[in-house]
Amino acid sequence: MTKSLIAAGLLTALATSAIAHSTLEQAEVAAGATTKITLRVPHGCNGQATHTVELRLPDGFYAAKPMPKAGWTLETETAEYATPYEMHGHTMTEGVQKVTWSGGNLEDGWYDEFTVRGTVGRDVAPDTVLYFPAVQICADGTADWTDTSGSHDVPNPAPKLTVTAAEMHAGHGHGGHGDKAGEITLGDLTLSGGFSRATLPNAPVAGGFMTIVNNGDGDDRLVAASSPASGRTEIHEMKMENDVMKMRELADGLPIPAGATVKLQPGGYHIMFMQIEEPFVEGETVNATLTFEKAGEVTVPLAIGAPNARSGGHGDHSGHSGMAKE
C-alpha cells in the first residue's frame, strides 16, 4: 500500500517535470519595442540541480543587456548581427547574442527566472516567432530547450515569443533626420517629441509630455487620455500660485486653438499617469492614447527618459520653454 502510493507519487512527479518546459514569461512583443524577456526555469535536469543556464538570442533582437543574478556568474558572447540594426541614426552591426549564467545552484524543486532586456527590430514582420533557445546544465547532464521547429510535439521546445505590428512611428528608428522623427499626424494636428520620465521606486505617478501643433483653421481640444500602464490617466497643468507650484486636473481638457503650438512639458501642461502598476524604466516606451474633440483618437508612444529628462531627445527643437523650474 505504502509502496504503491510512493510509486504513484513518483510517476506524478515525472509526468509533471516532463510537461513543465522552460518558457518565456512574455508571449508577445511589438516590433520596435524595447522589452524585457524573462526565462522561467521550473525544474532541474532529471532531478538534479541546475548550475548553468545558457540563453541564445535570436536575430531581430538587438542591443541586448542581461540582468546579473546574485550567486551566478554572468558571461556574454558578442557576435555580428545577421541583419544590422539602425538605432538613433547609427547602425549597430554586432551585439550580445548569447548569455550564460553559471556557478549557481538551482535545485530541482526550486523555480527561478533569468532576464535580458533588448529591442525588437522595427522591420521584424508581424507574426514572426522569435526563439530563444536555452540550455540548463547540471552536474551530470543537461535539460535543453532548443527545438525551434515550432512543433508542439517535441520534448524540448525553445522558449519563444511572437512579434506583433509596430506601434505608431516612434521617435526611434529610421527616418533619418531628426525633425520628422517621432512626428504623428492626426487630422489637422501634429504631435511630436513625446516623452515620459523614469519613475523612482514606489512612485505611483509619472508625467507625459509632447508638442501638439494645430495646423488647421478650427480650434480643437484634448479631452481625454488613457494608457495601459496606468489605472487612471488625467490631463494636468502646473501653475505658480503664491510662489507655490500647484498641479490640477483640467476638467474641461486642454484647448488646442487653431494655428497654435501647445507644449506639454515638465512644469506645465502634462499627461498624468496615475496608479501606475510597474515603474517606468528609462529606455522603454509607454503608450498614451489621446482623444481630441475634433481630430479623434491617437496612440502616442512616449520614450521614457531619465527621471529629470527635459525632452525626448528627438524632435524637440523648440528653444526656450519659459518654465525652467518645476
Ligand SMILES: [Cu+2]
Ligand atoms: Cu500632474
